[in-house]
Amino acid sequence: MPEERRRELLAAAAEVFAVQGYDATTVRQIADAVGMLAGSLYYHFDAKEAMLDEILSTFLDELWDGYDAVLAARLGPRETIEALVTESFREIDRHRAAVAIYQKEAKHLAAQQRRFGYLADSRQKFEKAWLGTLERGVADGVFRADLDIRLTYRFVRDTVWVAASWYRPGARHRAEEIARQYLSMVLDGIALRN
Amino acid sequence: MPEERRRELLAAAAEVFAVQGYDATTVRQIADAVGMLAGSLYYHFDAKEAMLDEILSTFLDELWDGYDAVLAARLGPRETIEALVTESFREIDRHRAAVAIYQKEAKHLAAQQRRFGYLADSRQKFEKAWLGTLERGVADGVFRADLDIRLTYRFVRDTVWVAASWYRPGARHRAEEIARQYLSMVLDGIALRN
Amino acid sequence: MPEERRRELLAAAAEVFAVQGYDATTVRQIADAVGMLAGSLYYHFDAKEAMLDEILSTFLDELWDGYDAVLAARLGPRETIEALVTESFREIDRHRAAVAIYQKEAKHLAAQQRRFGYLADSRQKFEKAWLGTLERGVADGVFRADLDIRLTYRFVRDTVWVAASWYRPGARHRAEEIARQYLSMVLDGIALRN
Amino acid sequence: MPEERRRELLAAAAEVFAVQGYDATTVRQIADAVGMLAGSLYYHFDAKEAMLDEILSTFLDELWDGYDAVLAARLGPRETIEALVTESFREIDRHRAAVAIYQKEAKHLAAQQRRFGYLADSRQKFEKAWLGTLERGVADGVFRADLDIRLTYRFVRDTVWVAASWYRPGARHRAEEIARQYLSMVLDGIALRN
DNA sequence: TATGAATGAGTCTTCATTCAT
DNA sequence: AATGAATGAAGACTCATTCAT
Numbered sequence: 001m002p003e004e005r006r007r008e009l010l011a012a013a014a015e016v017f018a019v020q021g022y023d024a025t026t027v028r029q030i031a032d033a034v035g036m037l038a039g040s041l042y043y044h045f046d047a048k049e050a051m052l053d054e055i056l057s058t059f060l061d062e063l064w065d066g067y068d069a070v071l072a073a074r075l076g077p078r079e080t081i082e083a084l085v086t087e088s089f090r091e092i093d094r095h096r097a098a099v100a101i102y103q104k105e106a107k108h109l110a111a112q113q114r115r116f117g118y119l120a121d122s123r124q125k126f127e128k129a130w131l132g133t134l135e136r137g138v139a140d141g142v143f144r145a146d147l148d149i150r151l152t153y154r155f156v157r158d159t160v161w162v163a164a165s166w167y168r169p170g171a172r173h174r175a176e177e178i179a180r181q182y183l184s185m186v187l188d189g190i191a192l193r194n
Numbered sequence: 195m196p197e198e199r200r201r202e203l204l205a206a207a208a209e210v211f212a213v214q215g216y217d218a219t220t221v222r223q224i225a226d227a228v229g230m231l232a233g234s235l236y237y238h239f240d241a242k243e244a245m246l247d248e249i250l251s252t253f254l255d256e257l258w259d260g261y262d263a264v265l266a267a268r269l270g271p272r273e274t275i276e277a278l279v280t281e282s283f284r285e286i287d288r289h290r291a292a293v294a295i296y297q298k299e300a301k302h303l304a305a306q307q308r309r310f311g312y313l314a315d316s317r318q319k320f321e322k323a324w325l326g327t328l329e330r331g332v333a334d335g336v337f338r339a340d341l342d343i344r345l346t347y348r349f350v351r352d353t354v355w356v357a358a359s360w361y362r363p364g365a366r367h368r369a370e371e372i373a374r375q376y377l378s379m380v381l382d383g384i385a386l387r388n
Numbered sequence: 389m390p391e392e393r394r395r396e397l398l399a400a401a402a403e404v405f406a407v408q409g410y411d412a413t414t415v416r417q418i419a420d421a422v423g424m425l426a427g428s429l430y431y432h433f434d435a436k437e438a439m440l441d442e443i444l445s446t447f448l449d450e451l452w453d454g455y456d457a458v459l460a461a462r463l464g465p466r467e468t469i470e471a472l473v474t475e476s477f478r479e480i481d482r483h484r485a486a487v488a489i490y491q492k493e494a495k496h497l498a499a500q501q502r503r504f505g506y507l508a509d510s511r512q513k514f515e516k517a518w519l520g521t522l523e524r525g526v527a528d529g530v531f532r533a534d535l536d537i538r539l540t541y542r543f544v545r546d547t548v549w550v551a552a553s554w555y556r557p558g559a560r561h562r563a564e565e566i567a568r569q570y571l572s573m574v575l576d577g578i579a580l581r582n
Numbered sequence: 583m584p585e586e587r588r589r590e591l592l593a594a595a596a597e598v599f600a601v602q603g604y605d606a607t608t609v610r611q612i613a614d615a616v617g618m619l620a621g622s623l624y625y626h627f628d629a630k631e632a633m634l635d636e637i638l639s640t641f642l643d644e645l646w647d648g649y650d651a652v653l654a655a656r657l658g659p660r661e662t663i664e665a666l667v668t669e670s671f672r673e674i675d676r677h678r679a680a681v682a683i684y685q686k687e688a689k690h691l692a693a694q695q696r697r698f699g700y701l702a703d704s705r706q707k708f709e710k711a712w713l714g715t716l717e718r719g720v721a722d723g724v725f726r727a728d729l730d731i732r733l734t735y736r737f738v739r740d741t742v743w744v745a746a747s748w749y750r751p752g753a754r755h756r757a758e759e760i761a762r763q764y765l766s767m768v769l770d771g772i773a774l775r776n
Numbered sequence: 777t778a779t780g781a782a783t784g785a786g787t788c789t790t791c792a793t794t795c796a797t
Numbered sequence: 798a799a800t801g802a803a804t805g806a807a808g809a810c811t812c813a814t815t816c817a818t
Contacts, residue, residue: 023217040799104298144386151375162352181345189383192338234782411605428803492686532774543767550740569733577771578734580726622778
């Protein structure tokens, strides 16, 4: 199971990257976390950047597996949003570290490194899926029309993903429960209706 | 105007920190941004870290000036939340770079460096103000009681501050306008009521 | 033999420190002396200061091994002084560079750096051993009573240790021979008796 | 009195050099000691090295004034040694800092810098005066013939000058008194004669 | 005479990476 | 698969020095 070992190493790396930031993390810290010497990591990976790459792309691949399934189901706008949010929280649950890294680093990586071009692609695909669904919802009279739609998009997007920064797996709330509450807030607001 | 110069340098540094991340930023990049040599920065600041420190603490000081004024007004819970959100967007407008840095770096700085202990203090004070207001709102029947209150707190908090990551001053939306729309979404949700 | 390598590196470092002074010595000079790059030294030592530390503490440890053996023998005052002087010249022979460094740097290191506190401790123990022996000698009528005893102490102490500044091992005089002549001068003076 | 000011500055510089070592001393520390800014020193001196130069050469000039007077008196060997030692302690009293600097730095300065060639010259003249006197003393039957004469020379030379490392002016012992005791030790030894 | 700001060279140190074993 | 030792490039920081004011 060499694959097994890789996954262990990447998990450890992701954890450290998430806590300290990619740049602030030294290869030695990762090696310490898995009980080997820094140089030994290079038997498994070409470079520190390759680990980051694999962490992020693995996460995005899985994310899109989930998202594509949702989108393929061609649900109504509201149901689609509900499904996407739920799926997102499941991914946060599965790839918490990767999500945290993504939040912190994706923007400047996409901007500055050719290698991470797929981050920009994903971002665009992402925007298309969410923003499109919201627009469809407005058109269908399911979502409010009096809001700036791009603002709404950012609101929903950020609202969901930042959760990775405080989420701890196995905590009080399971992913689905958090998704349910978030959806309730996003859709209906926190003010009591009278 | 020696104060003037400091402010210029700090503004430039904040900008670079915000874009690249603190660790990924070299002192030379900051110096380039202001047209001096790297070593020359040390005439004005003791260390790279001292710049970060001053950027963050200046921002937090101003933030608390605003927040304290709001809290001193002893408005109702809903009006307090509205004022805090509006004030927050004003701070994002004034200190966009600092806010972005804060979002990315505050957590591990507070955890790992004695020097940045005030970040943890501020975070606690922050939580007390917001969470307290939300709780008061639930008790007063202004906010929904069926939501996990801590989850609600994080939802509102994150939702507001991540905006710094995409906000560009002088863009279409002025701070107050964004605040108005965000408040509308947070309070009433994005779903159309029937 | 990783210990072997360390010793080589420390020996080279000590040599350069002794000739140029600690502060005036660059890490690169040490590296050059052993045929590696400056950065490579940091695989073996934490810092330039750590090398200095190890050089000095190794020397002092060996010195005290010798001194303690002498003191444990409980010889008469004159014989003790003779043995201490002889032992000192042996140490100069073995650790010439370290002794030279000690002479130049010990005082301000002990005064300014917590890390080198043991230098002050050693100095005190040293004074106790020598001064005590001299006092015992005066009391026993072996040494002159008409001299300021602390002045005598400094006279003997300095007289012995400065020799490290000109001593070259394998030179005409072996350590024991130098010790013999120095003792003769210190004890009986250079004036011809009549 | 611009001369006056120079002397003040040099005295301050010498003090710091003596305590910390020339290399370890920053121009700023000197400036602090006299209450000005680092750059301002360059109105008075061309370079840090120029200060060191002036400190050492001033000291040596005065030293040789004294020594030359002694040598010109053409006393007997023993009386010459006595006069030289006494004169040396007077110089230590007057130029303690300069002497301490000389002890620490002269050797490598003379070896490595053209500018300080006069240190080597002085050293040679010095050796000629002392060693010559000792040889004359041995020839005259005033000093012991059974000692290695160069060893004796170093013994006397070092013994006198290291005193600068512990001497504090205005302390218990005046220069002349210390000289008297040192001479007594050097000439007659510390052992009680029977 | 002295200040304040800046320069530029150099220092220690870090760290990703390599490679023989 | 992993170690131990080293490389080399870069980074933060220091400091003697300069110079306009």
